[in-house]
Amino acid sequence: MLLDKTVNNLNRIRQVLQVLIKYGFEDVITGTPALKRLVPPKQQLAWSRAEKSVFEYNRWERLRMIIEELGPTFIKLGQLLSNRPDVLPKGLIQEFEKLQSNVAPFNAETARSIIEQELGSPIEETFLYFDNVPIGSASIGQVHRARLRNGDDVVIKVRRPNIYMKVQTDLSLLREFVKLTESYFIGIGILNPLDIVDTFERSMRSELDYNNEARHMEQFRKIYRDETLFYVPRPYREYSTDRILIIEFVSGCKITDVAQLVSWGLNPEEVAENGMHIYLNQIFNYGFFHADPHPGNVLVKPSGMIVLIDFGMVGKLMQQQKYAFAGVFISLAQQDAKMMALNLRKLAIDSEIPDMQRFEQDLSELIEDFVVLDVDDMGMAELTSRLQQIIYRYRLQVPGSIFLILRALAILEGIGKTLHPKMQTLEYIKPYGVSILAEQFSWDNITNELRYSFSQLVSMLYGAPIEVKYILKKLRKGELTFNHRLLNYEPIIRSFDGMFNRLLMALIVAALIIGASITTLTPAPAHLTSELLGLPYVSILGFSLAIGLTLIIFASNILKERGRRKRRD
Numbered sequence: 260m261l262l263d264k265t266v267n268n269l270n271r272i273r274q275v276l277q278v279l280i281k282y283g284f285e286d287v288i289t290g291t292p293a294l295k296r297l298v299p300p301k302q303q304l305a306w307s308r309a310e311k312s313v314f315e316y317n318r319w320e321r322l323r324m325i326i327e328e329l330g331p332t333f334i335k336l337g338q339l340l341s342n343r344p345d346v347l348p349k350g351l352i353q354e355f356e357k358l359q360s361n362v363a364p365f366n367a368e369t370a371r372s373i374i375e376q377e378l379g380s381p382i383e384e385t386f387l388y389f390d391n392v393p394i395g396s397a398s399i400g401q402v403h404r405a406r407l408r409n410g411d412d413v414v415i416k417v418r419r420p421n422i423y424m425k426v427q428t429d430l431s432l433l434r435e436f437v438k439l440t441e442s443y444f445i446g447i448g449i450l451n452p453l454d455i456v457d458t459f460e461r462s463m464r465s466e467l468d469y470n471n472e473a474r475h476m477e478q479f480r481k482i483y484r485d486e487t488l489f490y491v492p493r494p495y496r497e498y499s500t501d502r503i504l505i506i507e508f509v510s511g512c513k514i515t516d517v518a519q520l521v522s523w524g525l526n527p528e529e530v531a532e533n534g535m536h537i538y539l540n541q542i543f544n545y546g547f548f549h550a551d552p553h554p555g556n557v558l559v560k561p562s563g564m565i566v567l568i569d570f571g572m573v574g575k576l577m578q579q580q581k582y583a584f585a586g587v588f589i590s591l592a593q594q595d596a597k598m599m600a601l602n603l604r605k606l607a608i609d610s611e612i613p614d615m616q617r618f619e620q621d622l623s624e625l626i627e628d629f630v631v632l633d634v635d636d637m638g639m640a641e642l643t644s645r646l647q648q649i650i651y652r653y654r655l656q657v658p659g660s661i662f663l664i665l666r667a668l669a670i671l672e673g674i675g676k677t678l679h680p681k682m683q684t685l686e687y688i689k690p691y692g693v694s695i696l697a698e699q700f701s702w703d704n705i706t707n708e709l710r711y712s713f714s715q716l717v718s719m720l721y722g723a724p725i726e727v728k729y730i731l732k733k734l735r736k737g738e739l740t741f742n743h744r745l746l747n748y749e750p751i752i753r754s755f756d757g758m759f760n761r762l763l764m765a766l767i768v769a770a771l772i773i774g775a776s777i778t779t780l781t782p783a784p785a786h787l788t789s790e791l792l793g794l795p796y797v798s799i800l801g802f803s804l805a806i807g808l809t810l811i812i813f814a815s816n817i818l819k820e821r822g823r824r825k826r827r828d
Contacts (some may be wrong), residue, residue: 275436278328331398331422332429334358335466336459344699349648362402367391370417377500384408384499389415398422399571400468406509412508413495416469423467430460458659466571469504475570476506482545489537490566509566510559515677523561531678534565535687538671542664543585543691546576550663553670574660580606584661585695588688591642596623607655621649639672639684764812768805 293757316324326337340347341355371389375382382389390404400418407413437452465471472493491605492507499505511518514534520527534557541548549556558566576584586602596619603622604612612618625645643665650657675682717726776798 275432313599317350319348319350319354322351325358325395326355326358330425330429330434332426332463335398335463336433339459339462340455347651349651352647364393364396367403369420370401372401373420374415374503374711375416377503378498401468405505407495407505413505414508416472416504416506418469418502421769425527426463426467430456430463434460447509462572468807469499470501472571473499473504475573478547479549479567479570482547488533488564490564491570492566492568509558509560509568509734511560513554514557514559514565514674515554516559517678520559522680523563525563527560527678528682530559530563530565531675531682532687533563535671535675535682535684536657537565538667539687539691542576543581543695546578546581547668548574548576548664550574550660550667552667552674554674557674572663574663576660576664580658580661580701581695584664585692588685589692589696591626591629592685592692594626596620596626599626603655603657606661607657610678612655618649618653621652623701625649626796636693638676640669642685643669764808768808768812772802772805774801 323337326333337355337358341352341358347355369679370393371382371391378385385408386405387408387410388404388406393401393403394414395402399422400416403415403417405415426700434453434456437456441452473496476491476494477496480493483489483491490509492509495505495507514530517527520530538548540551549567549570551569552567556567556569560566575626583602583605587599587606590596590602592601599622600619625642628645629642630741646665647662672682672684675684
């Protein structure tokens with residue numbers, strides 16, 4: 260079994276390397292010795308490519324093509340990264356936003372078999388009706404309509420067969436691959452790649468277990484149990500497992516189906532406003548929100564009640580993050596760049612900004628553009644994009660939930676514009692921001708903060724003598740050590756290595772020229788002298804070798820310069 264797993268891993272590694280080379284990323288492999296050993300030299304440039312030269316696409320487009328070809332796990336990774344402009348360049352974000360999980364459904368007999376295995380009984384004992392034709396299909400699973408024996412209409416989410424082991428294998432390989440190529444990714448502007456893998460791994464493991472989605476739905480149902488305008492379908496936990504999820508079926512239309520809303524006698528503008536309030540309430544009051552509110556996941560019932568489906572992705576905000584996030588929008592409305600900069604730094608996990616004045620200037624320009632321009636020219640999507648660019652430029656490590664909110668607000672504004680053309684998202688955010696700031700500076704919250712700060716201070720003072728004693732003990736024994744880590748040093752070493760090789764060849768050329776010149780001054784027998792040039796054959800050989808090596812040095816420099824230009828492009 261272990262041997263089979265090892266062979267499968269090696270085959271998958273070779274497949275990944277093959278795709279990298281196919282799309283012109285030979286430098287990732289040739290610059291990583293551990294990967295280079297897995298590819299025979301004769302094959303490194305021999306794999307087929309598309310009819311169109313891959314170098315007619317830019318580097319980010321080729322990375323997106325690699326992700327698409329490697330399959331569902333990597334597509335999911337790209338989709339996750341498309342929400343993280345703090346770690347990826349804008350061009351790569353735009354390419355990853357194009358990724359779609361277009362996965363064909365698996366056959367109904369397999370789906371029925373999985374359901375029966377999980378229920379422990381024939382499907383007819385639980386369901387009066389089961390639709391063999393899926394109503395939706397994705398990379399992790401697919402969805403079927405059914406009816407329970409008590410008459411309840413439901414939908415069944417069924418996890419794909421063998422997807423768990425495939426994802427586990429891909430995650431393991433992805434981690435090892437990023438470890439080997441970490442310096443390469445950092446060099447092209449992808450920050451903390453191993454942290455990205457950790458986040459992605461947690462997300463994928465959560466999505467593979469349908470129990471997590473069921474828990475999310477139950478949490479939302481508890482929070483909104485008294486809500487009359489918002490509804491969350493009921494998960495049937497008694498039938499659900501990690502491989503299947505049975506959910507109450509709710510009929511309705513997509514929130515963007517204006518014609519249907521009007522035919523039901525609903526006011527589309529009022530529906531849009533209700534949807535915005537429901538979502539902002541999730542963010543600012545509860546700090547627990549549905550993270551993927553695209554039109555297919557937001558339904559409207561004939562009564563006007565809004566229904567959210569698909570809770571595989573949710574986001575959470577801690578109290579301090581809520582305060583800082585609200586402060587960003589309040590500062591924007593008040594045109595206060597300094598306060599906006601302060602709140603963005605509060606949001607960030609790490610916010611070492613070397614030039615605060617320039618940071619505030621960029622935010623001031625953003626505020627000026629947003630306030631001066633009409634909202635039709637610069638809405639939430641443009642504001643979000645500009646904010647994300649600033650976050651990336653100043654390397655602010657902002658929690659992923661913040662980007663989920665910004666993305667969701669941009670999506671909601673798009674929905675809102677369909678139903679309510681004059682809708683201004685910022686105007687709806689302001690009252691929530693004001694309410695949150697009032698809560699932040701309330702007497703109860705200030706008291707709690709003081710109590711927490713005092714307990715932290717006492718804890719630090721209590722532990723300080725122990726820490727100082729430990730350091731002095733280590734120092735006395737000569738065991739005090741300092742660890743440091745060098746990043747991205749391989750390109751420098753390769754550069755010095757190339758310079759040394761060229762210098763060595765130049766010295767050889769000089770030696771050949773000097774040696775050949777000396778032999779021309781030394782008398783030689785006639786049969787060892789060229790009749791045409793009148794020089795000893797040894798001298799001619801020396802000059803020829805020197806000229807040949809000089810041409811090789813020039814050609815090598817030209818090829819390397821062309822290679823650098825292609826990589827930059």
